[in-house]
Amino acid sequence: GESVGLHLPTLSVQEGDNSIINCAYSNSASDYFIWYKQESGKGPQFIIDIRSNMDKRQGQRVTVLLNKTVKHLSLQIAATQPGDSAVYFCAETPHDYKLSFGAGTTVTVRA
Amino acid sequence: DADVTQTPRNRITKTGKRIMLECSQTKGHDRMYWYRQDPGLGLRLIYYSFDVKDINKGEISDGYSVSRQAQAKFSLSLESAIPNQTALYFCATGRENEQFFGPGTRLTVL
Numbered sequence: 001g002e003s004v005g006l007h008l009p010t011l012s013v014q015e016g017d018n019s020i021i022n023c024a025y026s027n028s029a030s031d032y033f034i035w036y037k038q039e040s041g042k043g044p045q046f047i048i049d050i051r052s053n054m055d056k057r058q059g060q061r062v063t064v065l066l067n068k069t070v071k072h073l074s075l076q077i078a079a080t081q082p083g084d085s086a087v088y089f090c091a092e093t094p095h096d097y098k099l100s101f102g103a104g105t106t107v108t109v110r111a
Numbered sequence: 112d113a114d115v116t117q118t119p120r121n122r123i124t125k126t127g128k129r130i131m132l133e134c135s136q137t138k139g140h141d142r143m144y145w146y147r148q149d150p151g152l153g154l155r156l157i158y159y160s161f162d163v164k165d166i167n168k169g170e171i172s173d174g175y176s177v178s179r180q181a182q183a184k185f186s187l188s189l190e191s192a193i194p195n196q197t198a199l200y201f202c203a204t205g206r207e208n209e210q211f212f213g214p215g216t217r218l219t220v221l
Binding site for chain 2: 041043089095098101103
């Protein structure tokens with residue numbers, strides 16, 4: 001079946017370093033992708049999105065890269081801070097207003 | 112997100128009991144969703160509703176039912192709870208393709 005998945009379940013990063021979180025998707029009909037951040041005890045929160053007609057989009061300290069050729073999505077966090085410790089999910093949709101989520105990557109920031 | 116509220120936040124119940132989880136939103140969105148989250152599995156869609164008269168099954172609807180009482184309210188029921196329904200449940204609202212999540216309800220079925 002088609003699914004969205006993250007390459008690694010956990011990522012440990014030194015404070016101040018850059019983080020890269022990867023996600024592979026298999027639904028070729030998907031044309032909209034979102035990254036969510038979930039802190040402990042909270043619901044997922046929107047970080048950044050990208051449409052399939054783009055290959056890069058930048059936000060504040062975050063960048064999302066989309067490679068449609070290999071169906072790969074990544075989230076880069078610059079100068080990782082302790083507050084970035086959370087679970088990160090990628091999600092995709094073929095514009096049917098339903099999102100399919102990956103399993104998540106737990107990011108731990110070391111002081 | 113304070114615009115999406117869920118009650119209760121935590122619930123412990125016994126096998127066979129009927130449970131209702133409630134969700135309210137002040138965002139004015141027509142679309143509402145219920146997900147469950149299990150460790151290592153991400154979020155899986157249970158039911159969704161695109162307006163008050165529209166109810167659709169998601170990928171894991173067995174054992175659950177929903178009611179869209181108003182645009183702002185979408186409740187999830189477990190008619191006869193079983194232990195493998197122990198999970199974290201999230202309600203969300205939708206605007207375009209973006210979804211906004213509530214704080215979650217932690218349900219434990221003994």
